Amino acid sequence: MSIQYAILGLLSWKPASGYELKKIIEDSPTMYWSGNNNQIYKALVQLLNEGLVANQIQHQESSPSKKIYSITNEGRSRLKEWVVSEPEIPEFKNAFLVQLAWAVQLSNEELHDLLLRYESMINTQLLYQQEKIKRGIASPKRNARELFIWDKISENLLSFYQNELAWVQGMREELNKRNSE
Amino acid sequence: MSIQYAILGLLSWKPASGYELKKIIEDSPTMYWSGNNNQIYKALVQLLNEGLVANQIQHQESSPSKKIYSITNEGRSRLKEWVVSEPEIPEFKNAFLVQLAWAVQLSNEELHDLLLRYESMINTQLLYQQEKIKRGIASPKRNARELFIWDKISENLLSFYQNELAWVQGMREELNKRNSE
DNA sequence: ACGAGCATGTAACGGGTTACATGATTGA
DNA sequence: TCAATCATGTAACCCGTTACATGCTCGT
Secondary structure: OOHHHHHHHHHHHOOEOHHHHHHHHHHOOOOOOOOOHHHHHHHHHHHHHOOOEEEEEEOOOOOOOEEEEEEOHHHHHHHHHHHOOOOOOOEEEOHHHHHHHOHHHOOHHHHHHHHHHHHHHHHHHHHHHHHHHHHOOOOOOOOHHHHHHHHHHHHHHHHHHHHHHHHHHHHHHHHHHHHHO | OOHHHHHHHHHHHOOEEHHHHHHHHHHOOOOOOOOOHHHHHHHHHHHHHOOOEEEEEEOOOOOOOEEEEEEOHHHHHHHHHHHOOOOOOOEEEOHHHHHHHOHHHOOHHHHHHHHHHHHHHHHHHHHHHHHHHHHOOOOOOOOHHHHHHHHHHHHHHHHHHHHHHHHHHHHHHHHHHHHHO
């Protein structure tokens, strides 16, 4: 999936400049891109060329002028098409598992320590995501249905980290049991 | 994390040719790379230049000669270093959540259908991973500890899909309840 | 005086993917 | 005869990241 649909979605909510989109994407736990300029400004040009968005230059005194992008009717129908299209399978790449795969060579202490470090990283990440969600500036709340959907999206993200936490804690316990036997 | 460590890990288990590594990586649920030639042959050249692996050409009658790579002592100590190093946080990118974010515009039927399709894709993926694990040709079983670790790795992968399944099923149920109210 | 925020853009690079290229053998 | 398997490699391309570049304003 390309970032263009993410941008198209945001613009279907409200018009925005590249700079605003960048910040929204940066802060969004769901939209997993880093929010770098390169991608966003390029994507906007492409969307413009395809006629899916339009822009309007807004001059401002005492700050640089900005290009406000808004979605066109064509953009809306393209977005709808995409939303009902075949979902992609989620991408889950866990480098830690590859690391663990060759951890036989470690002592029990080293292995235990490695698991603890992973656990604490996941925990930090969980808190960070919760924080992002709680602040949740950039989320439309136009009706109860939208609220429900966005809630479920947050729940999904959190459950991912919780699942990971439960797994690593389980593994640590089993290891301890094995070692004390 | 680069694929070089994955390859180094495999070679710490047993020597192999690029072609064999390709197949192992393709079939491995944990090593998430596609297993394309470009990456593997390039990585092997780099590992060779760094002195972490060595190769030996094996001529065969009635099939092309192959280069058998094996890990060096330097490679082993580099691998150990990496294994005890700071883990990375897992990468979880779910395009479906971005799609869902703009699903307010859908009818209840369309939304329900979308969720069902996602559920069936996850389910397929879960079965596929289970199959891969069950076949599990490419997994070292040198001792009970290694078996335990590899078991836990498989468990992690499966729990990811199971968690995703539980989430989507929960969402479907809640939606039905809401609609019947 | 300096850094942060607003605002737009470009350059360089790395990782990863598909597809192409070659060539022998084996089984349907 | 056609496709698959063994075996190595290259080319073209896309996506995404960091870093660079510019310039104005506002608060400390």
